[in-house]
Amino acid sequence: MTKQVKYYDLYDDVYIPGRWHLRMPLDDEEGLEELFDVGRFKEGRLLDIQKPIRISMNPAGIPLEFSHALGVPIVHRRVVSLFERLGLQEEVQFIPVEVEGQTEPWFILNALQVIRCIDDARCEEVLHWLPEDNRPDKEAGEYRNVSGLKIDPEKLGEAHVFRPWGWKVILIVSEHVKLALEEEGITGTKFIEV
Template identity: 25%
Template sequence: MLVGKSLNKSVPFVLSLLYFQKRKGTDLFKRAELKETLSPFSFYSFTVTRTLKGIKIEAVIVGSEVINGSRGTEMKYYLMRQDVTVCDKWKLGGVHHVNNWHFSDPPVNFMEAGTYTLDVKVDGKEVDYSLAGYASVPVLSEKARNSLAGLQEVDEPYRNVVFAPVEINNKKVCHNYFLMIIETQIDCVDEKNSRFKKFEINDPVRPDMAGNYRAFYNLVIDRDKVGSSHIFRLKKYLGAVIVSEEVKRRFMAAGVVGALFDSVNGDQETAT
């Protein structure tokens, strides 16, 4: 599926389409060109409706990409990591009074109203994206969270991606923070082009994980299996948070500190 990238200015384009009209019982196929201008956008689905020579023409554009007036390429995806190279950054402990593994694989009705709490394990500089505790729960600043507004899975309450307020107990913080609970899991590893190791049936430590991925020496995903998702966990390897190029772009535009993005498109080696 082709998708739209953000543009800094309006871009004119010409939509060429084939239509037909009935005239005296005959279907006449004709070609028409509709000149349109796209305002700055990211991903889009819209309908162009025009009347041409008394005929109403309607064209639905879904998932087309326009970059500087020309078609682009397929959406790219990235493994989103915590940037451990940020100097003097804080290190967060686990979320209190809850099984933290549930944030990676939320059971039915896991979400409860209220605010979670956690402690700073190692004091340091606040960053916009951190991983908390033994289960590596994503913690986002309000700036990082707000940069994702408008994405379908973020805007639909309690579906796909949920942001739950979290209080930092033992540190006076300058910003508000949220746990990012990702409910979407997609089985989309391109096993032909990836290099990995799986848990075996007779694994001496985790036989219950048989068939799941143990490690990736090079992770490549099959983008055809992703659909329109922008944020999801990798099924059978839930520690991997995969995001679209649009998420990466939004984080970079907002100046989010603490996140790194490794390509999983087969254009580089990404181990995890």
Template identity: 40%
Template sequence: MERHFYWVRLANVPHWLLETPTRASGEAFDEPWMFTEGHVLVDPGPLKSRISHPGQKRTFLFAGVEETPLGHEEIADVFRTLAPDDVQLFPVSIEGESDRSFVVNAIKAVDAIDEARCAEVQHYREGTFPEFAGQYRWIYGLRIDPSKTEGAQVFRLKKFKVALVVSEDIKNALEGVGNLGVSFERVTGPSEG
């Protein structure tokens, strides 16, 4: 039986907007994308985030232009229970909120893109952004090969790190928490369109 995986995306639902997490002092990180790179990080210490636009509070969403995954305690519990070897959870205080929240850092990046089954892939043109050579600029109808996920339940894709991918078990558990600011796009099996 094939394992199914899902790309976690920002949902088209009303939600509040949170700024990219910073150090508790307010100092920004030199590399604000670090929480989306798919590798283990040294504990950054106390973190904080501010509400940049009020709206409906959600249990799981992406903060800032970097799309840092942030989840409430119940969301962190899903990852702690079902994917303890695939994520780091860093406490983050959200200004004006008493609920405990966490940055969810996927610590694995796997090479599992099935380019032939994707609807459309766009590569960075040679010479335009040398630091992105060999990576994908964007992928429509993303498809991965589940046999290449190295047993991970949560991961980033090596050449397309914008995609946070979770197993069906994780997806179902997150949906069980409810009030999500994210949606799930299946990236395994036949194309959906």
């Protein structure tokens, strides 16, 4: 009998005292509103970004190696190195960004997989977008809200980093990735089993 792989919602620990809070893009970045359409970083596809994205802090504080800016994961180069050692280059894209006041390299973590895996029956509550909601930007069946998220591991194959179809506001990682992030001491991470 094989052990069932566990998966976790990986998110930004907003309760770390004195931590930084990232905003983006910087207000003086003319024309970057379209470039930094946060939705494109949640579509599960490679992006070709030519202009550097500059990120501000408000308030400034202690840098975290994993944090969010408008819901988009921003990571330190140590996370990039860890994912490379784990062999996850096919599952993620790291897009360089400049963080205000920082000389070290930082990156957007762009998950390259969106997988239909939410187990509606095991979630506490799910609400779907319906045609009568008149939301042409939403595909029929996408989730309007999910409480107590649970996924079906049988639908994931060998995936280690992905977003769930219909609820792409979260980033899910395998237990293998979770344990590696913890062992490496990556700051700013918080996990909820899904």
